[in-house]
Amino acid sequence: MKLHFSHRIRRHILLCTLCGREIAPGEEYWACNGSRVCAACLLDFAKQEFAACRQTRGKEIPL
Numbered sequence: 359m360k361l362h363f364s365h366r367i368r369r370h371i372l373l374c375t376l377c378g379r380e381i382a383p384g385e386e387y388w389a390c391n392g393s394r395v396c397a398a399c400l401l402d403f404a405k406q407e408f409a410a411c412r413q414t415r416g417k418e419i420p421l
């Protein structure tokens with residue numbers, strides 16, 4: 359049984375929500391709150407997502 363995945367995957371190009379780069383077949387990405395984020399953008403995305411939890415040592419804001 360021969361499977362031709364390449365055509366099926368090519369049909370639907372997935373772009374990173376943050377940088378707009380194509381997320382290639384086999385590449386990891388994070389689908390979170392309606393965003394699709396590539397590994398390179400994950401840190402920036404996480405910083406946005408967890409902005410409410412951010413603290414600065416010595417200047418902590420009580421949550």
Ligand SMILES: [Zn+2]
Binds near residue numbers: 374377395396398
């Ligand atoms: Zn990206």
